[in-house]
Amino acid sequence: MATVxxxxxxxxxxxxxxxxxxxxxxxxxxxxxxxxxxxxxxRTKRLKARCRWKHASAxxxxxxEVRAGIERMRFITEAHKASEGQPEVIxxxxxxxxxxxxxxxVLQQDEFIIGYHAEDPEMFPLYPELSYMAVQDxxxxxxxxxxxxxxxxxxxxxxxxxxxxxxxxxxxxxxxxRMYQVSTMEAPGFATGYNSITPPYETILQDGLLKxxxxxKAKIEHAQKEMEKIPWNATEGLEWISKIDVWKAMIIAxxxxxxxxxxxxxxxxxxxxxxxxxxxxREELLEIADISxxxxxxxxxxxxxxxxxxxxxxxxxxAIDRYASGYAHKEDELLEPYYNISVEQKTFQPMTYxxxxxxxxxxxxxxxxxxxxxxxxxREIFPGSNDLFILTVGGTKPGYVDACSxxxxxxxxxxxxxxxxxxxxxxxxxxxxxxxxxxHVFECIRDGxxxxxxxxxxxxxEQMKYYSQFSKNKNGVTDDEAHYWALVLCMSPGVxxxxxxxxxxxxxxxxxxxxxxxxxxxxxxxxWSYSAMQLGPHTGEPTEFKTFEQLWEAxxxxxxxxxxxxxxxxxxxxxxxxxxxxxxxxxxxxDGAMELGRDAVELSEQPNGWHNPITTIVAANSMVAIKKLxxxxxxxxxxxxxxxxxxxxxxHEAMRLDFxxxxxxxxxxxxxxSIIKDFYEDIIGGEMAKITNYSGGPVKPVGQxxxxxMEIGSRTGPTPDGRFGGDAGDDGGISPYMGTDKKGPTxxxxxxxxxxxxxxxxxxxxxxxVPIMRSIHGFSIWKSYMDAWEQLNIDHVQFNVVSTAEMKAxxxxxxxxxxxxxxxxxxxxxxxxxxTYGQNTIIARNEQAFGANDLEYLNTQL
Amino acid sequence: MxxxxxxxxxxxxxxxxxxxxxxxxxxxxxxxxxRGQCTVNRNAMGGVWKRWIGxxxxxxxxxxxxxxxxxxxxV
Ligand code: SF4
Numbered sequence: 001m002a003t004v005x006x007x008x009x010x011x012x013x014x015x016x017x018x019x020x021x022x023x024x025x026x027x028x029x030x031x032x033x034x035x036x037x038x039x040x041x042x043r044t045k046r047l048k049a050r051c052r053w054k055h056a057s058a059x060x061x062x063x064x065e066v067r068a069g070i071e072r073m074r075f076i077t078e079a080h081k082a083s084e085g086q087p088e089v090i091x092x093x094x095x096x097x098x099x100x101x102x103x104x105x106v107l108q109q110d111e112f113i114i115g116y117h118a119e120d121p122e123m124f125p126l127y128p129e130l131s132y133m134a135v136q137d138x139x140x141x142x143x144x145x146x147x148x149x150x151x152x153x154x155x156x157x158x159x160x161x162x163x164x165x166x167x168x169x170x171x172x173x174x175x176x177x178r179m180y181q182v183s184t185m186e187a188p189g190f191a192t193g194y195n196s197i198t199p200p201y202e203t204i205l206q207d208g209l210l211k212x213x214x215x216x217k218a219k220i221e222h223a224q225k226e227m228e229k230i231p232w233n234a235t236e237g238l239e240w241i242s243k244i245d246v247w248k249a250m251i252i253a254x255x256x257x258x259x260x261x262x263x264x265x266x267x268x269x270x271x272x273x274x275x276x277x278x279x280x281x282r283e284e285l286l287e288i289a290d291i292s293x294x295x296x297x298x299x300x301x302x303x304x305x306x307x308x309x310x311x312x313x314x315x316x317x318x319a320i321d322r323y324a325s326g327y328a329h330k331e332d333e334l335l336e337p338y339y340n341i342s343v344e345q346k347t348f349q350p351m352t353y354x355x356x357x358x359x360x361x362x363x364x365x366x367x368x369x370x371x372x373x374x375x376x377x378x379r380e381i382f383p384g385s386n387d388l389f390i391l392t393v394g395g396t397k398p399g400y401v402d403a404c405s406x407x408x409x410x411x412x413x414x415x416x417x418x419x420x421x422x423x424x425x426x427x428x429x430x431x432x433x434x435x436x437x438x439x440h441v442f443e444c445i446r447d448g449x450x451x452x453x454x455x456x457x458x459x460x461x462e463q464m465k466y467y468s469q470f471s472k473n474k475n476g477v478t479d480d481e482a483h484y485w486a487l488v489l490c491m492s493p494g495v496x497x498x499x500x501x502x503x504x505x506x507x508x509x510x511x512x513x514x515x516x517x518x519x520x521x522x523x524x525x526x527x528w529s530y531s532a533m534q535l536g537p538h539t540g541e542p543t544e545f546k547t548f549e550q551l552w553e554a555x556x557x558x559x560x561x562x563x564x565x566x567x568x569x570x571x572x573x574x575x576x577x578x579x580x581x582x583x584x585x586x587x588x589x590x591d592g593a594m595e596l597g598r599d600a601v602e603l604s605e606q607p608n609g610w611h612n613p614i615t616t617i618v619a620a621n622s623m624v625a626i627k628k629l630x631x632x633x634x635x636x637x638x639x640x641x642x643x644x645x646x647x648x649x650x651x652h653e654a655m656r657l658d659f660x661x662x663x664x665x666x667x668x669x670x671x672x673x674s675i676i677k678d679f680y681e682d683i684i685g686g687e688m689a690k691i692t693n694y695s696g697g698p699v700k701p702v703g704q705x706x707x708x709x710m711e712i713g714s715r716t717g718p719t720p721d722g723r724f725g726g727d728a729g730d731d732g733g734i735s736p737y738m739g740t741d742k743k744g745p746t747x748x749x750x751x752x753x754x755x756x757x758x759x760x761x762x763x764x765x766x767x768x769x770v771p772i773m774r775s776i777h778g779f780s781i782w783k784s785y786m787d788a789w790e791q792l793n794i795d796h797v798q799f800n801v802v803s804t805a806e807m808k809a810x811x812x813x814x815x816x817x818x819x820x821x822x823x824x825x826x827x828x829x830x831x832x833x834x835x836t837y838g839q840n841t842i843i844a845r846n847e848q849a850f851g852a853n854d855l856e857y858l859n860t861q862l
Numbered sequence: 863m864x865x866x867x868x869x870x871x872x873x874x875x876x877x878x879x880x881x882x883x884x885x886x887x888x889x890x891x892x893x894x895x896x897r898g899q900c901t902v903n904r905n906a907m908g909g910v911w912k913r914w915i916g917x918x919x920x921x922x923x924x925x926x927x928x929x930x931x932x933x934x935x936x937v
Binding site for chain 1: 893903905909912
């Protein structure tokens with residue numbers, strides 16, 4: 001029997017909470033998630049049943065069949081050797097062309113959207129041109145590419161050309177050792193290869209590549225005429241050389257992409273004509289062949305074209321030319337014109353709404369099967385999932401007009417029906433957003449998917465305008481363009497469209513870890529608990545700090561060092577990306593790169609410098625406890641604290657409880673919140689604001705956590721918030737520490753709303769009561785919560801709606817709980833694919849019910 | 863403040879027959895596969911308090927055990 005929430009006395013009435021779906025009364029609490037999937041068709045049911053998930057945890061792939069392929073690394077190496085002496089940008093294009101021309105194609109049973117990025121659907125590609133250490137880690141693992149000797153020789157060949165070798169030359173050994181540990185700072189992109197991008201899908205769907213090739217040819221012709229002008233002027237004329245090379249590289253890349261898609265078309269046709277026995281599937285394969293023959297060479301004419309062209313572009317930008325995490329696009333607005341053609345007007349590729357939902361489900365399963373050749377650090381920090389894949393829907397068009405459409409609803413309905421951990425979805429919340437779509441958002445959340453996570457539409461739009469003013473070429477987004485944004489990864493917004501999008505994660509995404517900094521501030525910058533080395537600047541013996549302000553400034557010094565070092569590493573990486581890691585295909589579909597003859601990675605039109613403080617609340621709660629117990633009340637001395645911490649609180653339990661019971665973030669407690677607000681605004685955001693990055697703008701904090709809250713916790717000794725050594729950090733950028741938000745959901749909102757200056761992109765994780773959300777009042781309560789959240793000007797929120805009973809049952813019998821999904825941090829995960837400790841951290845989060853006081857505050861109409 | 867990690871946790875031993883690299887409690891460093899992390903210290907909730915291993919071939923300790931842990935037992 002399902003649990004039903006207890007009644008509440010509210011506004012003089014007794015409010016009962018019967019389940020919205022009465023049949024659920026018969027479903028046991030601990031089996032709920034296994035009863036929620038409802039694939040739209042038999043085809044998507046089959047595709048889900050045979051999906052080759054590539055979830056990783058603790059650096060290992062869960063499925064033992066998953067392994068690295070060798071084709072990509074083989075073909076890019078072959079091209080690199082053969083192109084010696086040519087301009088680097090041309091070499092990059094030839095590398096891509098060689099991969100696309102020679103790679104094995106994959107076309108699987110039941111698929112409608114086709115294309116894969118390795119020679120076998122159990123495989124993923126590697127990138128020796130990025131990090132030799134990341135490839136070496138694979139070579140030493142159970143999923144090494146084969147033949148291993150060939151892969152080793154390839155890695156050895158690339159070592160001196162790799163981004164890692166280039167970047168390392170500009171940092172001291174000391175700084176590299178500190179960053180590579182990932183305890184106060186994330187390792188540089190040049191050492192990990194980790195990356196993100198927002199591809200300009202719009203041009204490929206609207207123009208097609210044949211048009212882009214014509215544009216590049218016209219540019220070259222114009223440039224050659226300019227160079228031939230008499231009298232010769234070297235100050236202008238020589239600039240055309242690099243531009244001509246960029247345009248030539250675009251043509252090489254685009255022709256190779258068209259050829260690759262048309263190889264897929266031929267394959268589908270051969271299977272249809274020579275092998276397929278089912279007449280319906282034969283027809284479908286011929287349709288698939290027709291689509292891949294046409295797109296992405298030509299503009300998309302209908303919705304099926306758009307899904308396929310988008311998928312090819314995704315594979316190229318995120319996996320084949322270069323690895324990039326994410327699935328950044330404003331999917332509903334991108335597809336809406338083609339939805340209208342195929343569903344509303346039915347003038348090309350006629351479809352019903354249900355057909356579209358099935359396409360969405362099929363696309364989600366393609367993403368679920370996608371393999372990422374990530375370095376070990378990034379196979380550790382998204383436990384229970386594959387990679388970060390996050391698409392964005394909802395929000396507004398210019399003038400804050402609602403951008404929701406039936407395409408938005410189909411995306412949400414497909415996600416709810418098929419139940420996959422990825423891709424995650426972000427919904428941009430605006431008061432003008434239509435209720436029908438918000439109901440779909442609610443249903444996904446209520447069913448425990450953990451997504452959509454919600455972003456504040458106005459805050460995000462204004463952030464795009466803010467960054468625009470720092471544009472180096474004075475061509476940042478216009479006020480209208482500022483409305484067209486999506487999340488690049490978990491939390492950072494970035495513009496979408498035909499130009500100005502973020503092309504590399506060297507723009508943003510550098511993580512720094514305040515919890516570990518707090519630990520070393522109390523040891524003069526020395527890391528006694530993990531690496532036994534000086535991990536940051538000497539900031540003085542803590543026992544000498546006479547005032548709280550001295551501690552505050554010591555922390556500031558550690559933080560400023562870490563932030564500057566991480567962002568310097570980003571920018572050094574970007575410098576070399578522009579010289580050796582150009583992306584001619586991406587350049588060809590970016591209107592800015594095309595117009596200016598500059599590589600898309602090197603060109604920056606719109607700054608987007610969001611960087612990630614993770615585990616801020618452990619440090620902030622520690623500051624509060626120290627101020628209260630040592631400097632205000634003087635109950636303990638700093639010496640006593642340092643001694644207790646070195647003993648991991650052993651023999652000091654009464655003292656630990658005092659520190660643990662000191663006021664904590666998330667309870668609308670003025671003492672704690674005033675210190676923590678300053679901590680965010682003065683140090684976390686304030687120090688970042690002093691930095692100028694590659695794109696000419698200041699950088700801003702985008703506090704999130706991914707699985708790093710556990711990883712960093714495991715590398716962090718005991719902290720003055722009462723935490724033991726090794727315990728997890730806080731699970732989101734501005735989320736209360738697990739189990740410490742004890743005053744209900746609206747007290748959390750009131751605390752979070754106090755932080756306003758220098759930032760507005762902090763992740764807020766909340767866990768809501770299953771019986772209340774599944775009751776007849778679920779939507780009304782959640783909607784009033786969301787409206788209050790919007791009014792409080794909070795940037796983000798996301799929800800777990802999953803019971804402790806079900807999570808504990810899944811720990812006992814994982815094989816029976818394959819569909820149990822939880823929100824870890826900026827991503828959702830299959831619960832049974834998370835290490836036991838990580839599972840426990842999710843169980844330990846407070847499940848928020850809504851009492852009469854909360855309903856009063858929210859003014860919920862029941 | 864120069865300090866040393868307590869010797870009973872791990873120590874250098876050039877040519878040891880029980881290197882961290884073959885120990886079930888060792889997991890690779892997130893960035894450099896020639897370095898590692900020791901995960902032998904566990905707390906009540908199952909949390910793992912790691913120690914960094916500067917050289918997985920030439921370091922060891924008395925808790926060495928051959929094997930490999932499942933992902934479930936890591937962080
Ligand atoms: S338990 Fe000892 S031998 Fe094993 S990894 Fe840790 S330090 Fe090395």
